[in-house]
Amino acid sequence: MEKGFLPRENLSQLHAVLCQQGYKVIGPQVKDGAIVFDGLRDIADLPWGIVEHTEAGAYRLEDTGDNRCFAWNNGPQGLKPWLFKSQQTVWRGEATSDGIRFKSEQPSPQPLAFIGIRSCDISALYLQDKHFMHSAYADPWYTAQRKQLCLIAVNCSRSNDTCFCESTGDGVEATYGYDILLDELDDGYLVDVKSERGRAITAALPLQPGSQQHHKQAQRQLKNARHQQRVMPDAEQLLKLLEHLNDKHWQDIAERCLACGNCTLTCPTCFCSKQEAEVEPVSGEHHQVRYWDSCFSEKHGYIAGMQLRGDVSQRYRQWMTHKLATWQAQYDRSGCVGCGRCISWCPAAIDIVAEANLILGDDHD
Amino acid sequence: MLQRPLKVAIHKLTSCSGCQLAFINQGPKLLKLLEFVEFTHFIEAGLFAPDQEVDVALIEGSVSTHDDLKRLVNARQRAKLLVSIGACATSGGVQALRNMADDKENWKRAVYAHPEFIEELQDCTAVATHVKVDFELWGCPVTQQQVTECLRQLHAGVKPKDNAEKLCMECKRQGNVCVLITQQAPCLGPVVRTGCGALCPSFGKACYGCFGPSEQPNCESLTNRMTGFGLMPNDIVHRFAAIHSQSPPYQQQIARWRLQDLEGSD
Numbered sequence: 107m108e109k110g111f112l113p114r115e116n117l118s119q120l121h122a123v124l125c126q127q128g129y130k131v132i133g134p135q136v137k138d139g140a141i142v143f144d145g146l147r148d149i150a151d152l153p154w155g156i157v158e159h160t161e162a163g164a165y166r167l168e169d170t171g172d173n174r175c176f177a178w179n180n181g182p183q184g185l186k187p188w189l190f191k192s193q194q195t196v197w198r199g200e201a202t203s204d205g206i207r208f209k210s211e212q213p214s215p216q217p218l219a220f221i222g223i224r225s226c227d228i229s230a231l232y233l234q235d236k237h238f239m240h241s242a243y244a245d246p247w248y249t250a251q252r253k254q255l256c257l258i259a260v261n262c263s264r265s266n267d268t269c270f271c272e273s274t275g276d277g278v279e280a281t282y283g284y285d286i287l288l289d290e291l292d293d294g295y296l297v298d299v300k301s302e303r304g305r306a307i308t309a310a311l312p313l314q315p316g317s318q319q320h321h322k323q324a325q326r327q328l329k330n331a332r333h334q335q336r337v338m339p340d341a342e343q344l345l346k347l348l349e350h351l352n353d354k355h356w357q358d359i360a361e362r363c364l365a366c367g368n369c370t371l372t373c374p375t376c377f378c379s380k381q382e383a384e385v386e387p388v389s390g391e392h393h394q395v396r397y398w399d400s401c402f403s404e405k406h407g408y409i410a411g412m413q414l415r416g417d418v419s420q421r422y423r424q425w426m427t428h429k430l431a432t433w434q435a436q437y438d439r440s441g442c443v444g445c446g447r448c449i450s451w452c453p454a455a456i457d458i459v460a461e462a463n464l465i466l467g468d469d470h471d
Numbered sequence: 472m473l474q475r476p477l478k479v480a481i482h483k484l485t486s487c488s489g490c491q492l493a494f495i496n497q498g499p500k501l502l503k504l505l506e507f508v509e510f511t512h513f514i515e516a517g518l519f520a521p522d523q524e525v526d527v528a529l530i531e532g533s534v535s536t537h538d539d540l541k542r543l544v545n546a547r548q549r550a551k552l553l554v555s556i557g558a559c560a561t562s563g564g565v566q567a568l569r570n571m572a573d574d575k576e577n578w579k580r581a582v583y584a585h586p587e588f589i590e591e592l593q594d595c596t597a598v599a600t601h602v603k604v605d606f607e608l609w610g611c612p613v614t615q616q617q618v619t620e621c622l623r624q625l626h627a628g629v630k631p632k633d634n635a636e637k638l639c640m641e642c643k644r645q646g647n648v649c650v651l652i653t654q655q656a657p658c659l660g661p662v663v664r665t666g667c668g669a670l671c672p673s674f675g676k677a678c679y680g681c682f683g684p685s686e687q688p689n690c691e692s693l694t695n696r697m698t699g700f701g702l703m704p705n706d707i708v709h710r711f712a713a714i715h716s717q718s719p720p721y722q723q724q725i726a727r728w729r730l731q732d733l734e735g736s737d
């Protein structure tokens with residue numbers, strides 16, 4: 107279908123239509139010095155004129171004063187916290203006179219429309235789908251919410267210093283998985299529709315036909331965004347990481363690595379969790395709660411009465427080899443979509459691309 | 472599972488009493504707690520019986536005076552299990568900063584009108600320096616939840632669950648934006664034990680380290696990073712010489728950066 111054009115002054119109608127159709131709108135906003143997805147009350151709350159600058163261990167916003175609201179690339183989190191919640195009660199139990207009564211925890215999904223997610227967010231979503239929806243044990247909370255998502259994606263018009271999605275095969279242009287796709291241009295938005303859900307929304311918008319000029323500008327922007335500094339080795343190369351399990355370089359990384367877990371928790375594809383048994387102090391009810399966990403946690407390596415990853419070098423090795431190599435056998439591709447979050451949000455400024463390249467380099471056997 | 476309430480004594484050594492108040496301030500939850508706990512000695516609640524035999528002695532405060540030490544030894548003898556609660560008891564607390572003073576007599580004179588009335592031990596130390604400690608609850612102050620969970624588990628006859636996870640984990644679960652990354656703030660989260668719910672980062676502030684060292688704290692790397700944020704050696708010393716200055720991993724960094732500071736000023 108031909109792409110339509112939505113003049114900038116009509117962007118608020120997109121928000122209005124989503125609300126009319128019963129969605130809670132989630133959009134990017136500036137919060138505490140970062141781009142954060144949260145309930146979006148008004149189009150005015152979008153990050154107008156804001157871009158971010160990232161490097162290993164640093165993230166800084168800049169107000170450019172221009173009239174765009176999607177000129178940034180990403181923030182600390184994408185879709186993950188909305189589907190795979192950081193804290194999820196999985197069942198409850200109550201002591202009664204004739205034993206323990208178990209109660210299941212029902213999902214409570216709501217229709218959510220996300221404005222402004224990127225190609226890498228969609229790739230990560232599809233990877234999490236494989237784990238949480240299409241694996242042997244589907245996750246009911248994830249699945250229920252996943253079915254009620256409306257995704258309004260935006261193509262990236264620039265790349266950040268830490269972006270490398272072109273080399274992971276994901277790319278700055280969204281090609282699947284969205285309901286509506288926008289290219290943000292000087293005077294408005296090119297609008298592409300992929301799904302019935304999307305068509306129901308665009309049908310209610312005052313779209314004009316997109317001009318050739320609009321298309322040209324969109325292509326120019328994508329070309330600009332494809333210039334990225336970092337290059338992740340390809341999938342075949344990455345499998346060779348498994349030939350370097352005893353490389354001395356893991357120890358060198360461990361001297362810097364804080365084993366803080368920030369990389370895994372900001373990574374949009376990591377899915378590890380732990381469960382805790384908790385007691386509600388007043389009612390005495392038992393809650394079995396699932397929390398985000400990380401292979402950098404000491405207890406995560408404690409399996410069958412044994413500590414398998416006592417040393418931090420082994421934990422970094424677990425993270426990198428799972429993400430980039432063994433993930434391929436598990437879910438048919440590397441677990442990295444090139445968003446760069448683990449690089450910019452690492453308090454020790456460790457760069458997974460640089461480290462992978464170093465380990466795969468000739469002089470590191 | 473104990474079929475009667477757990478007998479608990481709360482002893483206070485040198486401290487601000489903030490940890491004990493974690494009990495009193497919990498409203499209806501305190502009534503629930505009293506269903507399986509019987510306090511025998513708890514001065515803040517008006518109960519005085521330090522010599523009674525108990526199942527559990529909770530020790531708040533550091534060993535700073537001769538009297539502290541005497542009472543601690545007595546508490547240990549009369550309890551089956553001893554749990555140290557709070558920063559003072561687990562690592563010496565803020566008052567242990569005096570251990571680092573070069574001239575202790577001068578210090579005393581600067582603080583007290585009548586220093587001759589102050590009769591203290593050479594150093595201010597953690598409970599575990601003197602007696603066997605069965606469990607430690609870290610925090611300045613400890614939370615109600617920590618203490619209640621510990622007592623509940625002891626009453627049930629199971630070993631209390633320890634959680635030495637790094638604060639960053641909880642910070643991320645809460646969805647906070649990392650202040651170390653956006654502000655280059657000297658956050659101690661990556662080397663600090665969880666427990667506070669990432670309170671300071673949730674208000675945009677760098678973690679001060681109330682809960683002490685986490686599992687495997689890589690303070691060496693974190694402090695190297697802090698110098699990149701423009702912190703001077705003395706700033707780093709101050710960062711670590713606050714609540715848990717006497718815990719070995721922080722002590723090491725204090726010594727390391729004090730040395731750097733001296734070398735720098737030569």
Ligand code: SF4
Pocket residue numbers: 362363364365366367368369370402448451452453454455456
């Ligand atoms: S690589 Fe960085 S973010 Fe990941 S655990 Fe190590 S220090 Fe933390």
Ligand code: SF4
Pocket residue numbers: 369372373374375429441442443444445446447448449458
């Ligand atoms: S490994 Fe790093 S760059 Fe790759 S998807 Fe995860 S956070 Fe993004």
Ligand code: SF4
Pocket residue numbers: 370375376377378399400401402424425426428429
């Ligand atoms: S990299 Fe670590 S935290 Fe992420 S999914 Fe793999 S084992 Fe889990």
Ligand code: SF4
Pocket residue numbers: 368453638639640642643647648649650651652658659660661669672677678
């Ligand atoms: S703000 Fe502090 S505690 Fe939170 S993730 Fe950053 S370094 Fe860790």
